Amino acid sequence: MTQMLFQIAIPLTYMPQPVTFGVANHTACKCMPPTVIRRHAPHHHRGNSCHHSPKPCNNAEFWDSITCQCVPYPQRRMRAELSPIAELAVCGPFLVFDEDLCECVCRRECPVNYSMNFGNCTCQCSESSETCAQKDKLFDPESCSCRWERECPVKHCQPGRSNKLKNCHCVRERKHRNP
Incomplete structure (x- = not known):
């Protein structure tokens, strides 16, 4: 994605000039490893202060050419750090964001004898009058299970x-x- 900004010199000796530059779009609803995000970020060189080549870093770090050392990737934002309104905006009313799966999942788990309706994240009874009748039993809605006639x-x-x-x-x- 590209953005156009105006470049202003201080002191104001010239008219502001429009400048177009590329920006990584981080609003997409998918998780990307920090290396991918970092690769697309614009590089602001304040002059390479390192007088030697970048050193290899471990998987949890990247080379910072300003400080001339390996530094850890910024920590991912944890769900606990999201405000309730931000989480609602990301996942909707029935879902929460699962960082391990990198996707929105149903907010709760269902009790025994119930199964999850993933369309609206509600717990529904696993048994019904029909399924119990196939087992020669009666449906008990209070326990959401099949029981014998008497x-x-x-x-x-x-x-x-x-x-x-x-x-x-x-x-x-x-x-x-x-x-």
Whole structure:
């Protein structure tokens, strides 16, 4: 992106002159590593004060030709540093910015038996009357789960038998054969 500014000399001896220069557009909604951002930034040379070649720096640093040393990249702005209105402007009302994924994600996680509707970031019941009916069970909206038609009283069965919740009878357990 290019910008046009007026160059003004102090003291005012000449008329201001329009000057066009390139600027990195940092308003795009994507994360870029500092090396990419730095590469596109305009370089303001106040004269290279280093009398020797740039030294190689580690991945977390870059060569600063003004101070003649490797310096750390500026820290990324953390979500905690964003004001609520700034985060709302970036991600909208249902999302928060996840710095690890570098994208907006749903604000919350859903409780057990619920799944996330990623369209509007709401938690919706994973079960329904239809899914419970396929399991020969009834839908319980309070617990968002399927349950047997009726609750069986606590029934203790003889050894080798178990309580069959569907009809509340003790039935013989099947022996599993090991190959």
